[in-house]
Amino acid sequence: MFESFGxxxxxxxxxxxxxxxxAVVREQIADLPPDRRARSWMGFDATFSRRLGTAGLLGLxxxxxxxxxxxxxxxxxxxxxxxxxxxxxVAAHWIADRQSAPLILHYGTEAQKARHLPAxxxxxQLFCIGMSEPEAGSDLAAVRSRAERDxxxxxxxxxxxxxxxxxxxxxxxxxxxxxxxxxxxxxxxxSQLIVDLKAPGVTIRPIADLTGDEHFCxxxxxxxxxxxxxxxxxxxxxxxxxxxxxxxxxxxxxRIYSSVVLLDAWxxxxxxAGRSDDAALALVGELTAxxxxxxxxxxxxxxxxxxxxxxxVEASLVKDLGTRFEQDxxxxxxxxxxxxxxxxxxxxxxxxxxxxxxxxxxxxxxGGTREVLRGIIARGLGLR
Amino acid sequence: xxxxxxxxxxxxxxxELCPPPAVRAVEAGDTGAxxxxxxxFAASGFLDALVPEARGGAGLALxxxxxxxxxxxxxxxxxxxxxxxxxxxxxxxxPDGRIALATPExxxxxxxxxxxxxxxxxxxxxxxxxIESALSGAQLPxxxxxxxLAALIAAAAIAGASERVLALxxxxxxxxxxxxxxxxxxxxxxxxxxxxxxxxxxxxxxxxQACAVPNLASCAAxxxxxxxxxxxMAEAAHAVIGAIGISAEHDLxxxxxxxxxxxxxxxxxxxxxxVLGALRLAxxxxxxxxxxxxxxxxxxxx
Ligand SMILES: Cc1cc2nc3c(=O)[nH]c(=O)nc-3n(C[C@H](O)[C@H](O)[C@H](O)COP(=O)(O)OP(=O)(O)OC[C@H]3O[C@@H](n4cnc5c(N)ncnc54)[C@H](O)[C@@H]3O)c2cc1C
Numbered sequence: 001m002f003e004s005f006g007x008x009x010x011x012x013x014x015x016x017x018x019x020x021x022x023a024v025v026r027e028q029i030a031d032l033p034p035d036r037r038a039r040s041w042m043g044f045d046a047t048f049s050r051r052l053g054t055a056g057l058l059g060l061x062x063x064x065x066x067x068x069x070x071x072x073x074x075x076x077x078x079x080x081x082x083x084x085x086x087x088x089x090v091a092a093h094w095i096a097d098r099q100s101a102p103l104i105l106h107y108g109t110e111a112q113k114a115r116h117l118p119a120x121x122x123x124x125q126l127f128c129i130g131m132s133e134p135e136a137g138s139d140l141a142a143v144r145s146r147a148e149r150d151x152x153x154x155x156x157x158x159x160x161x162x163x164x165x166x167x168x169x170x171x172x173x174x175x176x177x178x179x180x181x182x183x184x185x186x187x188x189x190x191s192q193l194i195v196d197l198k199a200p201g202v203t204i205r206p207i208a209d210l211t212g213d214e215h216f217c218x219x220x221x222x223x224x225x226x227x228x229x230x231x232x233x234x235x236x237x238x239x240x241x242x243x244x245x246x247x248x249x250x251x252x253x254x255r256i257y258s259s260v261v262l263l264d265a266w267x268x269x270x271x272x273a274g275r276s277d278d279a280a281l282a283l284v285g286e287l288t289a290x291x292x293x294x295x296x297x298x299x300x301x302x303x304x305x306x307x308x309x310x311x312x313v314e315a316s317l318v319k320d321l322g323t324r325f326e327q328d329x330x331x332x333x334x335x336x337x338x339x340x341x342x343x344x345x346x347x348x349x350x351x352x353x354x355x356x357x358x359x360x361x362x363x364x365x366x367g368g369t370r371e372v373l374r375g376i377i378a379r380g381l382g383l384r
Numbered sequence: 385x386x387x388x389x390x391x392x393x394x395x396x397x398x399x400e401l402c403p404p405p406a407v408r409a410v411e412a413g414d415t416g417a418x419x420x421x422x423x424x425f426a427a428s429g430f431l432d433a434l435v436p437e438a439r440g441g442a443g444l445a446l447x448x449x450x451x452x453x454x455x456x457x458x459x460x461x462x463x464x465x466x467x468x469x470x471x472x473x474x475x476x477x478x479p480d481g482r483i484a485l486a487t488p489e490x491x492x493x494x495x496x497x498x499x500x501x502x503x504x505x506x507x508x509x510x511x512x513x514x515i516e517s518a519l520s521g522a523q524l525p526x527x528x529x530x531x532x533l534a535a536l537i538a539a540a541a542i543a544g545a546s547e548r549v550l551a552l553x554x555x556x557x558x559x560x561x562x563x564x565x566x567x568x569x570x571x572x573x574x575x576x577x578x579x580x581x582x583x584x585x586x587x588x589x590x591x592x593q594a595c596a597v598p599n600l601a602s603c604a605a606x607x608x609x610x611x612x613x614x615x616x617m618a619e620a621a622h623a624v625i626g627a628i629g630i631s632a633e634h635d636l637x638x639x640x641x642x643x644x645x646x647x648x649x650x651x652x653x654x655x656x657x658x659v660l661g662a663l664r665l666a667x668x669x670x671x672x673x674x675x676x677x678x679x680x681x682x683x684x685x686x
Binding site for chain 1: 450554557558568569571573574575577578579581582583584585586587588589590592593596602604605606608609612653654656657658659660661662664665668670671672673674675679680682683684
């Protein structure tokens with residue numbers, strides 16, 4: 001079963017990259033408290049992302065001719081893991097580096113590659129994902145935003161996106177929109193367009209989340225004029241492209257490490273409190289074992305990416321199990337802390353716990369819900 | 385050593401030696417059946433896979449035979465094959481026959497379920513190896529030997545049995561028709577199977593990881609993950625397969641009973657979670673660095 005999803009070992013050859021990440025982390029965010037670091041890939045810091053760019057830590061899978069490092073999926077895994085392990089604020093470049101750049105490399109024209117890829121590798125061009133709409137959540141094929149040819153080769157775009165992470169800060173959106181047919185045509189007639197978010201007719205409104213942060217937005221398009229080269233890939237092939245893009249989105253180690261800052265803080269707390277009762281040992285061991293298993297899965301997924309595959313089902317397996325773990329961490333730690341009434345708990349640990357407790361439900365929504373992923377896995381198992 | 389080169393002939397051998405009727409016969413106490421099955425293993429040479437070449441074995445590492453250990457679980461092999469492989473590698477002068485492992489440090493369930501079909505029992509604790517049989521004697525364990533490897537063998541059996549129960553459940557879901565369509569079209573059933581698939585992959589990859597780096601921490605992690613999944617897998621497979629799966633005649637029970645036994649063998653999940661938790665809490669390293677160093681043996685992690 002899942003013979004293609006074989007065990008793999010990380011190559012030792014990327015150790016130099018890990019050192020370089022550690023140097024940037026020490027230089028830039030040494031003083032960032034854990035409750036800020038718990039934001040991880042929701043934490044926006046454009047300076048930090050540009051610094052990673054100048055250190056050669058972005059675009060690791062992209063060829064050198066486009067400003068990339070040409071080192072492949074395992075190198076990217078090493079860098080991403082180092083960043084997530086400490087909860088570095090990586091939101092600015094995250095989507096561009098993870099999915100927009102590979103998408104442009106794969107489907108883009110020479111001009112599009114030249115315009116976007118080197119700037120992404122420098123951490124200077126930031127991208128967001130324009131998939132969800134008010135009426136198109138899990139049912140992504142229900143998107144209504146529509147682009148029509150303008151008669152001189154370009155496009156006019158109207159409609160609305162929602163939950164667009166980072167739109168208020170970012171430069172471009174890769175939007176999934178209808179370019180022909182009607183809603184009844186479902187997956188047919190959809191295309192991906194690169195939308196300049198500074199273009200006239202684009203309005204962006206941040207949405208506050210339940211923790212008080214503002215990371216996602218509503219984005220409105222009112223007859224936005226786009227050039228002929230806004231289209232990325234083939235007209236009408238948007239669905240297939242988006243499916244490939246989602247495999248990149250779902251397969252990374254960010255789907256297992258969202259709560260790792262809290263786990264580290266809690267383990268430090270247990271050590272300081274000198275706790276080694278059976279319950280504490282078992283809980284630490286359980287979480288450690290689950291994290292180890294998830295890491296083997298994430299590495300196995302990376303090996304598939306390194307071979308040039310698009311591990312759609314495998315990525316869904318990792319993400320569903322990974323987000324379950326990420327959500328369990330704050331839940332069990334809250335109980336473990338509350339169960340020891342006499343023990344002092346540092347305010348940063350409590351703030352980190354409070355943040356993750358509130359935001360954790362989003363882990364199994366963003367990037368495709370738990371139920372949607374299980375549907376993809378079931379299809380991969382030959383059911384349906 | 386190319387693992388695939390070993391796995392295919394081993395799989396063929398298991399199909400021949402251990403079909404469900406043969407497994408049932410051995411479990412029913414048919415000593416002739418057990419003898420015949422064992423003779424096949426003994427003749428194959430696989431029992432000496434881990435024995436150093438200097439002593440006439442194949443000198444393989446656990447990583448090389450991980451797929452074989454998993455295959456033993458997939459076929460519900462009712463004899464201590466993996467255990468004998470370990471014992472033959474550890475003992476300077478291994479006796480012939482089936483050797484079960486016992487690990488008293490893991491409590492009452494440290495006793496092997498294979499004790500009844502074994503010719504010898506090798507007692508493994510951190511201090512030494514003691515063989516309980518006609519040829520009794522004691523020996524210091526070679527480096528790396530210990531109860532955690534007995535647990536790893538059981539974890540591998542869980543990995544294989546989990547694969548099998550998932551395959552049986554998928555097959556049933558695609559063929560059993562209710563309400564005019566296969567039950568596998570029901571989303572609730574699909575999601576149960578999807579979750580089983582996640583566990584199958586997690587257990588297998590963690591077992592393979594522990595076989596690659598067979599130290600205390602990674603074996604503890606593998607057994608903790610496998611044991612925690614075992615009961616879930618058995619429960620979900622029975623739920624999907626329905627009443628027929630409860631019948632003795634259906635093969636499902638061969639694997640689900642084994643899942644429960646292997647879950648407890650050499651320590652259940654909470655035993656190994658505590659072992660792992662103690663190792664983890666002994667270090668002030670952050671989680672990812674610790675995992676990389678202790679479970680993945682990556683250079684420069686700490
Ligand atoms: C923090 C965060 C950041 C996000 N960032 C972005 C972004 O940058 N860009 C972007 O495009 N989107 C983004 N999203 C949106 C995300 O992709 C959607 O939330 C997701 O696709 C689910 O859509 P929905 O929230 O409308 O839920 P719905 O689709 O309305 O689902 C509600 C519930 O119904 C279930 N359900 C729906 N259909 C089925 C079905 N067929 N079978 C079984 N159950 C079903 C769902 O699983 C869920 O439990 C973000 C979301 C979050 C939380």
